[in-house]
Amino acid sequence: MFIVKKGDSYTAKIVDLTHDGMGVAKIDGYPLFLSNALVGEEVRLKVIKVGKNYGIARVEERISDSPERVALKDKLGFQTGTMPLQHLSYEGQLRFKQKQVKEAFKRIGHLDVEVELTLGAKRQEGYRNKAQIPLQNKKGQIETGIYRARSHDLIPMTDYYIQYKEIDQNILKVRDILREAGLEAYDERTHRGYLRHLVVRYSQRCQQLMLIFVTRTSSSEPLLQLLDRLTKECPHLVSVVQNIQSEKTNKILGQKTKVLWGKDYYEEDLMGLSFHISPLSFFQVNTEQAERLYQEAIDFSQVTAEDTVFDLYCGLGSMTLPFAKKAKKVYGIEVVKEAIEQAKLNAQLNGIDNVHFEAGKCEDLLPVWVEEKDLRPDLIVVDPPRKGLDPVVRESILKVQAKRIVYVSCHPGSLARDVADLVAGGYKVEKVQPVDMFPQTSHVESVVLMSRVAPTK
Structure with a gap:
């Protein structure tokens, strides 16, 4: 029986897409999954991981392109898993x-x-009304971004592409305010540090912004000291909220929430109706x-x-x-x-x-x-x-x-x-x-x- 090994290189044709949009190539019947690959494309690939039922490979070279391929918006969309279909035409995405x-x-x-x-x-970009952004210490300062796919390695980002631009802009403003205040991000290895996540919710229709700071401890003083700058520098801000997540867990939000400034909701218009949305409420993004x-x-x-x-x-x-x-x-x-x-x-x-x-x-x-x-x-x-x-x-x-x-x-x-x-x-x-x-x-x-x-x- 032919055995595929890590580090092997092959030339293969992409025969299918997985349910999460990865290309599928088969070497002697053994499936390999690849990002940024479309059905019908011939690629030169390198095996980077081998499992019992399937392996993971990387595209080293595309020998032929699918007619459905479009220019990439951002390679980070593959690395973070936020835009796994960005290389496929929108009509192709709908058929998929x-x-x-x-x-x-x-x-x-x-x-x-x-x-x-x-x-x-x-809108195929800039459509999300909510973002949950992890915070980490990198090079001596707090950083915002998205985790690399299947890891907790933070990739710094300034343009998230699929979120409202107002959300992207406010993430950077808040990041800079946190940096200047010298606040420390949470370190999951040591279970130390204060800030874990920043959750941003925004209504373009009502022009209302809610900021939710997820912290390891219940202390509010570090955030209270930021209110003056937040309210002056973040347009349309109506609510600043603290959520406490003290557990050693990957779950982003904890059970306890405190409103530090403004309202305990923001407003959204939908189907000709007005809705008040609280910090932890589910609402279509x-x-x-x-x-x-x-x-x-x-x-x-x-x-x-x-x-x-x-x-x-x-x-x-x-x-x-x-x-x-x-x-x-x-x-x-x-x-x-x-x-x-x-x-x-x-x-x-x-x-x-x-x-x-x-x-x-x-x-x-x-x-x-x-x-x-x-x-x-x-x-x-x-x-x-x-x-x-x-x-x-x-x-x-x-x-x-x-x-x-x-x-x-x-x-x-x-x-x-x-x-x-x-x-x-x-x-x-x-x-x-x-x-x-x-x-x-x-x-x-x-x-x-x-x-x-x-x-x-």
Whole structure:
């Protein structure tokens, strides 16, 4: 048997792309994964890592180029993993994401469904409204940037390409203020140092900026001394927040948050509604595409003024409230209590009173709503985390026997698994629409419409 070894060089053709956008070459059947390589390209490669099932290689020379190849925006986008598809034309990216969804349905769900071409974004750069930036000490001063892929080696950056330019500019302003103040970044090896991360949230529509400093200790004094400069030098600043993460962990945010200056929220406009967003609240990071995603969900649902709707995993109400403008009544469930309180406030802010929010796990509350309160929705909307629906939630959804289900997903694999279970329980897939929320990356969101075909008991 032919054995591929680290350091070997080969000439090979790229035959496929992995789900995260790496090129695939095969040497005697053994797969090698490479960044910055497209299907059909012939490359000279060098093996840099060998595993049991696959290896990692580096492109030493491209012998031929794919017609889908475009000029790189920034090589650092490969090193950090922030832009793994930047070398692929945008039309090619949309087809790639369509294929990911289609293959997940076939491979995981064992369903042969038609998948629409991915809905593209008007902005393929500068679209993110949030950044989570690690801080490290480099050459005697604090540095901002992004970790090298699969490491905690910080690569300093000044242009992140996929974030709002206002966010990039404020990262540099804050970095300079921290440097001049002589503050020390956290060192994960020694568990010493003060500043761990800088989180920046910004609304271009409302022109409001929130800065969140993640610190190792609960002391606020070092940050309080910076407030005068921050408020003078960071345009549109409305909130300065401290989050304490004292654990030895890779998790960015801790449980405790303190507002040091300004409001405990910033404002965003979405779907003709106003939202207050607190420091730790989940909100789609691409505001423009979130509107397209939610509009697709509303259009798919064919919701009317006679419909009762369940919105599972509702967050702060960013999809619940647009549905409430069309429906008779909407019930929302969310596990994060603070998000439910925010959802209630957002409903009041927009004068929407045909909503009911409850805090708790969907797998706990949904059976109660169905079996004890006898609530029977016409439509169920789900927007779960990457892991998808809990088995208890899937069972409860099937017991409800709603006429229609709209599933909004951020992970094709869990989507395909859940949809297959719902199909087995009496539903039919009507339409699958991928939406590109993250241009230049391999991530894809999807909206799926399902209708009940088994007779309602």
